[in-house]
Amino acid sequence: MTFTLSVTFPFDHIDQPEEYGTMHAVHECARAAEEAGFWSGTVTDHPVPSYRWLDGGGHYAQDPFVMLAMVAAATTRLRVQTNIVVLPYRNPFITARAVSSLDHFSGGRFVFGIGAGYLKL
16 A cells, blocks of 8 residues: 655744745745655645634645746646635636646646635635
8 A cells, every 4th residue: 555645834824934934935835745745735825814713723825826936837746736726716617727737837736625614705
């Protein structure tokens, strides 16, 4: 049996921008994940975090397609994965374009994790 492991990147820690909020940091984290042998690196999607979510311990999130494009640019084998994109928040045509572009330019390494979310719109 073969196991694959994914790592969730810490790019949503906006309270530590000097550690996680630069392109250099994104590239460094991405290369470290690939060198460590992870199958994929994931980011999450919280496009409109409510105060209730944030006050309850929730967090912000950077745009997943932008972040994963930077990860893909710094790596060659690591798959880039959304964990998850909340589809009801997004225009389907723009999302499809972002997904196909990222998959193409990453050499087919994009894994599209999707969900409906749990908050009322």
